Amino acid sequence: MRTGTRGLVALLCATLMVAGGCAKKEMVKPEEGAPMAAPTPTPAPAPAPAKTEEPMAAQPVSEAAVKAEAPQEGVKGEEAEAALERIYFDFDSYVLSQQARDTLYRDAEILLKKQPASKVSLEGHCDERGSDEYNLALGEKRAKAAMDYLVTLGVPAERLSTISYGKEKPLDPAHTEEAWAKNRRVELIIVK
Amino acid sequence: MITKRTFFLLTIVVALLFPSLPQAQETYREVTAAGANKLTLAVDSPRRLGGGDFPGAGEIAEVLRADMTLAGLFTVAAPAAPVTAAGIRPGEFDFAPWRGAGVDLLVKCGYTLSGDTLTAEFRLYNVNQGREVLAKRYSGRQRDLRKIAHTFSDDILESLTGERGPFTGKIAFVSNRSRNKELYLMDYDGYHVQQLTRNGSINLNPDFSPTGRELVYTSYRRRNPDLYRRVLATGAEAAISTRRGINVTGAWSPDGKQIALALSKDGNSEIYVISRDGRQMKRLTNNPAIDVSPAWSPDGKQIAFVSDRLGKPQLFIMNADGSGVRRLTTNGAYNVSPRWSPKGDRIAYCRQERGFQIYVINADGSGDTRLTGEGSNEHPRWSPDGRFITFSSTRDGGEAIYVMRADGSGQTRVSRGARKDSHPTWSPRW
Numbered sequence: 001m002r003t004g005t006r007g008l009v010a011l012l013c014a015t016l017m018v019a020g021g022c023a024k025k026e027m028v029k030p031e032e033g034a035p036m037a038a039p040t041p042t043p044a045p046a047p048a049p050a051k052t053e054e055p056m057a058a059q060p061v062s063e064a065a066v067k068a069e070a071p072q073e074g075v076k077g078e079e080a081e082a083a084l085e086r087i088y089f090d091f092d093s094y095v096l097s098q099q100a101r102d103t104l105y106r107d108a109e110i111l112l113k114k115q116p117a118s119k120v121s122l123e124g125h126c127d128e129r130g131s132d133e134y135n136l137a138l139g140e141k142r143a144k145a146a147m148d149y150l151v152t153l154g155v156p157a158e159r160l161s162t163i164s165y166g167k168e169k170p171l172d173p174a175h176t177e178e179a180w181a182k183n184r185r186v187e188l189i190i191v192k
Numbered sequence: 193m194i195t196k197r198t199f200f201l202l203t204i205v206v207a208l209l210f211p212s213l214p215q216a217q218e219t220y221r222e223v224t225a226a227g228a229n230k231l232t233l234a235v236d237s238p239r240r241l242g243g244g245d246f247p248g249a250g251e252i253a254e255v256l257r258a259d260m261t262l263a264g265l266f267t268v269a270a271p272a273a274p275v276t277a278a279g280i281r282p283g284e285f286d287f288a289p290w291r292g293a294g295v296d297l298l299v300k301c302g303y304t305l306s307g308d309t310l311t312a313e314f315r316l317y318n319v320n321q322g323r324e325v326l327a328k329r330y331s332g333r334q335r336d337l338r339k340i341a342h343t344f345s346d347d348i349l350e351s352l353t354g355e356r357g358p359f360t361g362k363i364a365f366v367s368n369r370s371r372n373k374e375l376y377l378m379d380y381d382g383y384h385v386q387q388l389t390r391n392g393s394i395n396l397n398p399d400f401s402p403t404g405r406e407l408v409y410t411s412y413r414r415r416n417p418d419l420y421r422r423v424l425a426t427g428a429e430a431a432i433s434t435r436r437g438i439n440v441t442g443a444w445s446p447d448g449k450q451i452a453l454a455l456s457k458d459g460n461s462e463i464y465v466i467s468r469d470g471r472q473m474k475r476l477t478n479n480p481a482i483d484v485s486p487a488w489s490p491d492g493k494q495i496a497f498v499s500d501r502l503g504k505p506q507l508f509i510m511n512a513d514g515s516g517v518r519r520l521t522t523n524g525a526y527n528v529s530p531r532w533s534p535k536g537d538r539i540a541y542c543r544q545e546r547g548f549q550i551y552v553i554n555a556d557g558s559g560d561t562r563l564t565g566e567g568s569n570e571h572p573r574w575s576p577d578g579r580f581i582t583f584s585s586t587r588d589g590g591e592a593i594y595v596m597r598a599d600g601s602g603q604t605r606v607s608r609g610a611r612k613d614s615h616p617t618w619s620p621r622w
Contacts, residue, residue, distance in 0.1 A: 092504065092526070131528035131542065131570065132614070133397065134498055134505050136410075136417060136440045137454060137461035137482040144460065163416060164438055164456075168373065168394050 084110060084120070084188035087146060088181060092130060094141035096149055104146060107188055108153035119192040120155075122146050124164040125171070127180035132166055139164030146186040161191075231296040233266035239280055241302035241313065246334075249303050252312060252341045256299055258381060259345035259359045262580070262604060264597050265352070269295055280315050287322045295319050299348070308333050314344040316351065326351045338383055349577075358575035361619045363582055364388070364398040364407060365593055369611040375409060377424070380575070380582070380595065380618065382606035388422065397615055401444050401468075404620040408432070408442040408451055419453055421468070432470030437461075441485045445492050452476075452486035452495055463497050465512075476514035487530045487539070488512075489555070496520060496530040496539055507541055509555070520557055527551075529571055533578045533598070540572035540581055550583055552598070563600030573617040574598070582606075582616040 084107045087100035096104070111118060124139030124146075143162035151157050172179035235256045238249040253271070261268045272293075278285035280300035290298050298317040303310060309331060316326040328347055330340045342359040349357035359380060367376050375388040375395050389395050393413040400407055407422045419433035419442045433439040437456030444451055449468060454461045463477045463486050477483040481501035488495055496509045507520040507530050521527040526544035532555070533540065539555055540563075542548040547568025553560045567587025574581055575595075582595045585605075593607035593616045607613040 092500075129544065129547075131498075131505070131526075131544070131548065133441050133485045134482065134500075134528045136396075136438050137456070137484040140438050140456045140461060141482060144456075162437065165394070165412075168396070 084190065086185045086187045089142055089184040089186075091127065091180070091184065092138065094138060094145050096145055100146075101149060104149050105153060108150050108155050111150070111155050111159070112153075115190065118190045119159050119161070121189045121191045122150075122160060122162045123169075123187040123189055124162065125169060125183055125185050125187065126167045127183040128167050128170060128175070129180060130167060132168075135166035136164050139166050142184075142186050146188075230265065230267045232269055232294055233260055233297040233299065234269035234272060234290065234293070234295040235260070235299040236272060236280075236301070238312075239300070239302040241280075241304050243304040243306045243311075246303060246305040246310070248334075248337065249305075251337055252301055252303065253299075255338050255341035255381075256301075256345055256348075259342060259357070260348070262595065262597070262602055263345075263349060263357065264602055265349075266297065269293070280313065282315075282317075282324050287317070287319050290319045297325075299344075301344075305334070310334050310337060310340070312337075312340050312344075314347075316348055338379065338381075342379070355577050355579075356621065358577045358580065358618065358621070361404075361576060361621065363593060363606070363616045363618055364400065365584075365607065365613050365617070366396060366398070366615040367607075367611055367613045369609060369613075375407070375422075376613075378593075378607065380606065382593070382608055385607075388424075388427070397441055398617050399443050400617060400619050402446055402448045402620055404622050408444060408453075410440045410442065419451070419470070430469075432468070433466055443486050443488060445488050446490055447492055452488065454484040454486070463495070463514075474514075476510065476512075477517075478514075485529055487532050489532050490534050490536045494555075496532060498528045498530065507539070507553075520555075521553060521560070522557065523560055524551075531573055533574050534576055535578045538598075540574065542570050542572060542583075547586065550581065550600075561600075563596065564603070566603075569594075571615050575618045576620045580618070582618050584614040584616060 085103045087103045089100070111120065122143040124143030126135035126139050130138060140162065143164055147160045147162055150160060170183045171185065172182045235253045238252045240246065257268050260266055280302045296319055298319050300315045300317065302313045310333060311329060311331045313329045314327065315324055317323065318325050326347060328344055330343060332340055339360060345359040346357035349355065361380050362377050363380050364375060364377050366373050370387065372392050373394045373396065374390060375398050376385055377388055378385040391411060391413040393411055396410045398407045398409040405424055407424065408419055409422070410417050411420050414434070416434065417438045417440050418431050419439040420429050421432050422429045433453060433455065435455055435457035438454060438461060440454050442451050442453040450465045451468060452463060452465050455464050460480060461482045461484050462475060463483050464473055464475050466473045476495065479499065479501050481499055483497055483499045485498040486495045487497065493512055494509055495512055496507055498505050499508050504525050505528050507527050508517055509520050510517040520539065524543040524545065527541055530539050530541040537555060538552045540550060540552050542550050548570045549562055550564045550569045550572045551560060551562050567585045569583050569585045572581045572583045578598060580595050580597055582593060584591055585594045588605065590610055591612040591614055592605050593613045594603055594605050596603040
């Protein structure tokens, strides 16, 4: 029941984001989504126990898959060269949605191919509805989830670090569903 | 002792002029009894007893009235009409007009201003018995006026109830009034705001040591949420936990020797206890879920904390060695920010439901009660006597610091200005 609701919310959020600023990124998604779709029938593969990080680490994403997709990425890659995309989360969740995984996949591409020497700080953020103290831990979980996934995609862990800002640095200070969805995020910041 | 005095820039001369206190307390046991008919307390206008003129002296009475109103034990009478020339000592004035006005307890005060030295003399009377209950005299500088008055407010509560008031205490809090989130200190009623940190970063979650001389707090000044300890009197600071990941929600143990906090150095947020210098460390929780926000019981034997190990953040209690974890809250889908009352019987916390609301629950899980309802209210922290709770609220549009009685009555905004003030914590008695 709860999982169902979560899935729905996730779907809604995903739809919202697609409808918003992420439209052009969406074009890449179907191709990438295909090989990964098998283990995840819903965008949020998250029954309650899935809050451990195992499911993410166990995600069957192979180096080969990454490489196979590479040419397509290259085509659209020109302008997005330095732009690592941020990922978004459901409320009170640190589970990576399919869309978040797709985004991290593109980020990993950039980090492996175009910025192979860069170091990246993964900044976890939360929306203002959560409690400030709890959000510090939640933001950390989000950043760690993103980092773990990048590592499974082949980005060396030594190049990655995490920091949680809880709800201290909202992207959008408005008190709306739209702003909250934007603020529940992990930013990838090149530090070196 | 010397440090304390320097810190407050105040020399207090306490003169117990009449040693009739024990009797007085017995007489007034009835005062604290809850009932429909609260006693009426009046504070007479301050009288000049000598020295120079002091136009600002009326503030002494205003402070006393405000403190006594928040105390909630009495009906505080409106300021009386201009007074006669009578004095403040026993035999120097007539009780009859006060009795006639329905006043049960009367505070009289007088002052002498000599240079910058303000001496204030206070007398508390039982009007019906025509008897003096308490008399004190304090000296300080002119600018210590409010502190002197708060001190007598604390005395009044001690005299009438046996438990000293918390009105001389300060509230440490976080504010963005300097654009960044820095730590500030103010009187409990919002006066005398002092900026503590100036590191231009994000500073969070101040918590006083049991002596009130130090704070721990989390700061991002070195691009990681690390835990710092600060000596209030000198401003000296030391980074005491700078482990990789979060070093947050530090809470000083009641004996002052340890600090409980949440660290994510081992992969996810867990509760640890470290020594006050940060060198020794003991891990208390071991769970893949989020564990955060430890809060000590006043006897130091138990720790309440927040965990989402069952899917959503809820309050749990464990023994101080990490054993015997049990769930505390069973209502509500999102309960956080626990703080144990100084008496040990109750735990204040906040629950998410249309923003946050502040609740109290007995330590055995019974008596779960909502205290706030207007706006979003977060971060409850008890006054050292357990009578009051300070918290932050968005009810006036921004975010400001409030105080209320422990039963949720008397909710009063204390921080001023349009900036966002949050994370209040009430100092121990100095």
